Amino acid sequence: MSMSWLRRLLRHRRTRLGFGLVGALALVAALAPVLTPYDPTTQLDLATGQLLSPSVRHPFGTDFFSRDLLSRVLFGGRISLAVAFLSVFLSVTIGTVVGWVAGMAGGILESITMRLVDAALAIPRIFLLLVVLALWSDLGVMALILILGLTSWFGTSRLVRAEVLSLKEREFVVAARALGIGRLRMFARHVLPNVAGPIIVTATLGMGHMILIEAGISFLGVGIQPPTPSWGNIIREGQELLAAAPWISIFPGIAIVVTVIGFSLIGDGLRDTLDPRAQ
């Protein structure tokens, strides 16, 4: 990617803001062990340290178990961002491969795959997740990533299939076939770079969705299990104490909103830059 491409991407203030927000959050989350003064799961002082409001010692206050909320939000951010990133990576990879195979194969294979994808898309994702998660209990983080990834590639596969179908008709793909370029190479060099734009855009916007979904299922109690913090389960813990200690839910809530907005801004910027039709 050339410099001019990057300059074009960063031309809009909104895109720069998005990168700033996401970059800052990712950096803070990555450096959480260094930045936070307390362990996120240690109950500091159950006698006098419960539900302290924000102060210099505890900038985000403490929760019912006297744990430092800033530490929990930062460590929760690591989990939430990592889960979102890995599951989006998984889902985009699966979606791309399925979309490519369906698009290239055509015929019955394509019809069957795409009807199955349609059926899967017709089920609201949150119910699909609740059903899947209800079947297993005590899932680890890796299992959660797998499940999130495996249930969210349907949209990507449709998108990639549509792009592959239009690329297949493009003359340079026919020309490359006429010159004996193999299938894998065709995918890697002729198809993928030309569908990279839409894929990157979906992945970026998907990050925001995935953070919301992870927060949602953790809030419902089937996602990341306490005492491991995630933004969703911290909000859940603060829910009952919303009147007495609103900061418990407010701070992770703000973190979620900021992240989702950040990814949306980046996604819009990428779409404007990568989609030739939008120029």
Added chain:
Amino acid sequence: MNPLLRVRHLSTNFPTDRGIAHAVDDVSFDLYPRETLGLVGESGCGKTVTALSILRLLEGTSAMIGERSTVEFGGVNLLDLAPEALRRVRGAGIAMIFQDPTTSLNPVLTVGTQITETLRAHRDVSRRDARTRAVDLLRLVGIPDPDGRIDAYPHQLSGGMQQRVMIAIALSCEPTILIADEPTTALDVTIQAQILELLAELKERLGMAMILITHDLGVVAGVADRVAVMYGGQIVEVAQTTTLFANPQHPYTEALLKAVPRLDRPTKRLAAIPGAVPAATAWPTACRFHPRCPHAWDRCHVEPPQLLTDTSHAVRCWLVEEPQRRRG
């Protein structure tokens, strides 16, 4: 001499909402070593579909190839070849270049990458050797500063240069047959001549045979050894270029030649062929040209004329049997 490529009874049909389109219907021809065969006809007469069918590039579309069709190349029928064997023929045995170089080069890959990937698809060469060979190829097709241009993206080159790059890619594995599908149609007239000259020169130098698809009789006259004229998905006349131009037998060929402006023949108004090319879903019965033919009589509506492929001048017309029917 044995032909390099023997196409027999090639038929390609496309199912459409208005019935089956017989885009190519029972096309047979031979291509001999080191020969240039011009495939001429109007838009929609089946020239391109013929070329795409030979290399099986219509697979994955709705196209249906006739059961009797064979394309014999190197002792095998390309139409029954396994995918991997077919892949090895494409590019290395038979290469193809297309009409519009701006769309047939991948916009996101450099010129060098597109040449080397073809090389490496067929030959066991290192990256470095492939690059050296790519520079040589660019020089061969007359691109100035090949060392610099090899890292250029297609959009940084002019149309003529892009077509030279396409030719370099097609020739990279020294194919025995080059199919050029209207290689100059998308280019400026001045560039057209250069590209045709280049193709003719390279064909001689590399000892290839070439199928040159075009609607431009002037192009054929300059480059082709033999010409096959197509109308309505069929070959209607095949002959040596000089014979065809001096003594066209089929009324369609005759009309085409009359429609070409010539410097040695003062013309006020060019002769046009009455009517239009019918749709491929509804070819006229028997002879497909009869509704537009000035000589047509009852037989032409009823009995489809046959083309004899083994004679040196083959014509699909009943006038061959009943020359007295020719009018004017």
